[in-house]
Amino acid sequence: MIAAAALDYPFTGRWLVQNSPADQVPSHGTHRFASAHAIDFVPVDEDGRTAPIRGRTLIAPEPPQRFPGFGRPILAPGPGTVLAIRSDAPDHDAHRGLPSLGYAVTQGRRAAGGWSALAGNHVLLRIGPHVIALCHLQRGSIVVRPGDPVRSGDLLGRCGNSGNSTEPHLHVQAMDGEDPDHAGAVPLTFGVAVTRGSGGALPRSGEIVDVH
Numbered sequence: 001m002i003a004a005a006a007l008d009y010p011f012t013g014r015w016l017v018q019n020s021p022a023d024q025v026p027s028h029g030t031h032r033f034a035s036a037h038a039i040d041f042v043p044v045d046e047d048g049r050t051a052p053i054r055g056r057t058l059i060a061p062e063p064p065q066r067f068p069g070f071g072r073p074i075l076a077p078g079p080g081t082v083l084a085i086r087s088d089a090p091d092h093d094a095h096r097g098l099p100s101l102g103y104a105v106t107q108g109r110r111a112a113g114g115w116s117a118l119a120g121n122h123v124l125l126r127i128g129p130h131v132i133a134l135c136h137l138q139r140g141s142i143v144v145r146p147g148d149p150v151r152s153g154d155l156l157g158r159c160g161n162s163g164n165s166t167e168p169h170l171h172v173q174a175m176d177g178e179d180p181d182h183a184g185a186v187p188l189t190f191g192v193a194v195t196r197g198s199g200g201a202l203p204r205s206g207e208i209v210d211v212h
Helices: 098-105 107-112 115-119
Strands: 005-007 013-018 039-043 073-075 080-086 121-127 130-137 155-158 170-175 188-190 194-196 208-211
Touching: 005 130, 005 170, 115 121, 115 130, 121 155, 130 155, 170 188
Parallel strands: 005 188
Antiparallel strands: 013 039, 013 208, 039 170, 073 155, 080 121, 121 130, 130 170, 194 208
């Protein structure tokens, strides 16, 4: 049995949980890229909502700046060392409604580009025996460099919409090695937060975590 990576939440404020391994493994429908236990967090406003749905939402992509969490700070989820970063991937438009169907069709092409193409801008951290990846960050927002030590709560970068992302959100995964092509997926648990739902160390999809 692989020991779970015990992390602090890498943000503050309210975030909607999606693709949680508390509901199913593999959480993202695949065992590739050590992502079987990955989890997604979508930043939401005080009412628990993402960007308002408008008529245009259903037929056209939307700029990521419309979303309440675009640019929200992403924090180190524990004490460790920065292993690698990527900060040059563009933040593309968000895709909801009909545009999301077209975006899904092109996912295979992005997957063919490897894990980095899917992750977009990201930070890899060594926290204890585990490697933690925080993905889809905003272009140019990462403030750490490989070799930097970090403490829990230190600023790493900001929430973006880079890589394989239909709207601004944060993807978190834990691995037993630095290369997602060959590493094994590691389960995750998180520290204390106010949760609208069942609560616990691993929130379920559809729950909202509120971190102060």
